[in-house]
Amino acid sequence: MAKPEEAVDKIMRFKPVRWAGYLAWTVILLLLLSFVWGNLVENQPRAALVGGVIFVITLELGIGIRMLAKFITKKK
Amino acid sequence: MKYSRRDFLKTIAAGIGIVGSTAIGAGTPLKAVEDTASDLGIVEASLEPYERKLAEQEAYRARLGVRRVERPTYERFIEGPIPRFDGRNTAFIRLSWDKEYITRHTATFIREPNKWDLESYALIAGVDYPRSFLVDLTLPPLLTWQPGTTSVGGPYQPPRIPKNTEQMPVPDPARMSKRIKQVAMFYGADLVGIAPYDERWVLKGVEIPWAKYVISLAIEMDYEFLRIISYPASGYPQAATFMGYTKMAEVAPALATYILGIGYNARACGNDTVLNIPIAMDAGLGEMGRHNMLITPEFGPRVRLCSVITDLPLQPDKPIDFGIQRFCELCNKCARACPGRAIPFGDRTSTPPNISNNSGLRKWQRDAELCRTFWRRNGMDTLGYRHPCQECIRVCPWNIYGRKNNPWYFDLFKYIAINGGDAGKSFIIQLHDFLGYGRPFPPQPVPP
Numbered sequence: 001m002a003k004p005e006e007a008v009d010k011i012m013r014f015k016p017v018r019w020a021g022y023l024a025w026t027v028i029l030l031l032l033l034s035f036v037w038g039n040l041v042e043n044q045p046r047a048a049l050v051g052g053v054i055f056v057i058t059l060e061l062g063i064g065i066r067m068l069a070k071f072i073t074k075k076k
Numbered sequence: 077m078k079y080s081r082r083d084f085l086k087t088i089a090a091g092i093g094i095v096g097s098t099a100i101g102a103g104t105p106l107k108a109v110e111d112t113a114s115d116l117g118i119v120e121a122s123l124e125p126y127e128r129k130l131a132e133q134e135a136y137r138a139r140l141g142v143r144r145v146e147r148p149t150y151e152r153f154i155e156g157p158i159p160r161f162d163g164r165n166t167a168f169i170r171l172s173w174d175k176e177y178i179t180r181h182t183a184t185f186i187r188e189p190n191k192w193d194l195e196s197y198a199l200i201a202g203v204d205y206p207r208s209f210l211v212d213l214t215l216p217p218l219l220t221w222q223p224g225t226t227s228v229g230g231p232y233q234p235p236r237i238p239k240n241t242e243q244m245p246v247p248d249p250a251r252m253s254k255r256i257k258q259v260a261m262f263y264g265a266d267l268v269g270i271a272p273y274d275e276r277w278v279l280k281g282v283e284i285p286w287a288k289y290v291i292s293l294a295i296e297m298d299y300e301f302l303r304i305i306s307y308p309a310s311g312y313p314q315a316a317t318f319m320g321y322t323k324m325a326e327v328a329p330a331l332a333t334y335i336l337g338i339g340y341n342a343r344a345c346g347n348d349t350v351l352n353i354p355i356a357m358d359a360g361l362g363e364m365g366r367h368n369m370l371i372t373p374e375f376g377p378r379v380r381l382c383s384v385i386t387d388l389p390l391q392p393d394k395p396i397d398f399g400i401q402r403f404c405e406l407c408n409k410c411a412r413a414c415p416g417r418a419i420p421f422g423d424r425t426s427t428p429p430n431i432s433n434n435s436g437l438r439k440w441q442r443d444a445e446l447c448r449t450f451w452r453r454n455g456m457d458t459l460g461y462r463h464p465c466q467e468c469i470r471v472c473p474w475n476i477y478g479r480k481n482n483p484w485y486f487d488l489f490k491y492i493a494i495n496g497g498d499a500g501k502s503f504i505i506q507l508h509d510f511l512g513y514g515r516p517f518p519p520q521p522v523p524p
Contacts, residue, residue: 031484038483039511046512 009073025062032058126258133267133374140398140487141495142373148357148395150364150437155426158436161351163279165431167448177445184452196311203318210325215346215382235333243339249389256331256390260293263330264323266379267294267372269359269393273385277351277358286341286387290350291331292359294372294379295323297469299479302378305516306465307415307454313466320380321346328382340388351434352381360393363400367410367419367468368442371400373490376474398494399501400474404440406498407505409514410468416450418443419468470516473508 011017032055039048163169170177213233246252257268273287301316328344335342343349353370357363362372362379369377373396411419424438432444447465454463469475477486477493493504508514 034483035485038485042483043517044512046515050511 005072008069012069012073025058028058029055029062123255123258123262126261127254129261130254130257130268137373137396140373140490142396142398144360144394145397146394148354148363149397149401150354150357150439152401153424153438154436155438156436158276158434160276160278160280161434162431163281163348167432167444170432171448180445181449181452184449196315199315200311200318203315203322207318207322207325211321211346214325214329215344216348235329235336237333237336239336239341240339246389250391252389253391253393256291256335256388259334260291260327260331263327263334264295265293265327265331266296267361267374268292269356269361270390271355271358271360272392274355274358277354279349279351282349284343284385287343287385288387289385289390289392290355290359291384291386291390292352292356292361293324293327293331293382293384294356294361294370294375295320295327295382296375297378297380299378299475300517302466302470302475303517305470305520306463306467311463313470314464317380317464317466324380324382328384332384332386335384335386335388338388340386342384342386342388345383345385350383350385352383355383356381357395358392360396362396363398364439365400365410365472365474366404366407366440367414367472368440369469371472371474372478373398373494374478376476376478377469377472378475378478402498403493403501403505406501407473409471409473409505409508413467413471413514414447415465415467416443416446416453418446418450471514473505473513476508476513477504 032051036048036051036055039045039051164173167177171181212231215232217232253270256270260268269292271290271292273284273290277290278284297320298316301312304310304312306313324346328346332342332344345352353364353368356370361381362370365371365377367377370379370381371377372379405423408421411421419442420440424440426435426438427441428435429441429443430445433441451464454465473493477490479486489504489507492500496503
């Protein structure tokens, strides 16, 4: 059975999966941005704030996952 | 400069050419216009945007998962024969004859006239000017059809044209229904549906022998003004309601007159003559919620309803089911928010709280007396306008989710509420609170 770092390395080297991940992440971020913007325009401050917090968490999470993957593959 | 005979002839030839080509060019479209005018092509083409709007509405409902059903959702709660409602028993009209109710009502504390909110008076007064004329002139006054009762309403004037003696043939009722909906939208209706005429929803004492169908019309009320809290007294939400009345007094009489013009009987109704909510449910405009108001998939409860009764051959629409019955069982937001404690919590009941409610149907019985009494308690302004309350509309999750130019996330929330089962519905109800959508705007403290 392959070790976890080998599996991560395999996934990271497989371009379509990597780019599908980036694309999904970007789409989610754009949707969240539109949610925040829409609620700001419509004077819904609380909803905009909640959307903003989720946006930042998603952004950080994405960067974190990317960094973790890089770290694991480098360690190997 | 020398001007030769040859140049002169050239000028003449060019002139003839220009005149000739202009004549040919001008002649062609003229003929085309005549041709299309003779087969109503112009009307067809002009109504095309409304045709598109109707198709978009239908596609939108399909996208949300709104189902067309054979029987309206209220039918599962019918327990016995539904007697025709006596128009005299509405809480408004009872204040003109029910001595016991008048005594109780007038004993209620009335708030001092409000002096601080100058702009809300101005807004109401501005809307009330056309509204008072239009509603009084174009919609039948309440109770004139009942012998021995006082008319409530203004100097009603029936349509200026009588029923046309020449009748437009209707070989295809489905096509005619489409045309009627397009015309209603042209006059200003936001939602249109057609229901078969059902005597149960006509007020007691009204007989319309020629009636076959009822065209149900919904007019959207302004969202932003209804976001402002209704109490302590503020005229802003009422201004939105008055605008709804003004539009309703334009649309229904205009459509009735159009039908008279094509040679069929028609009668416009506002809050008189018929019960608009069950008719709108029959016509597939929406479902009735806990607050006893129609909830539409497009605008939620933020609509005013009016109808046109007719004998024009039409094809009735099917009722819709988008899970409102279950949604309202889980939600209770309007019952919590109601400052008059008129909207009940818990399950539907069969016993009406007073004569202002109809019997024969198990439903959430909103107490019209308590509702109307709260209006009195809420006071009136220095111009004499009462300050009714629209809290049940304001806090209803479907109010915000039913926005014009809906952003994608409201459509997603609606989709989850409709198709997500109990879990989805509960999630959307909680989300409404969590995202602060039920809060008044501009921020105001909610009185205890």
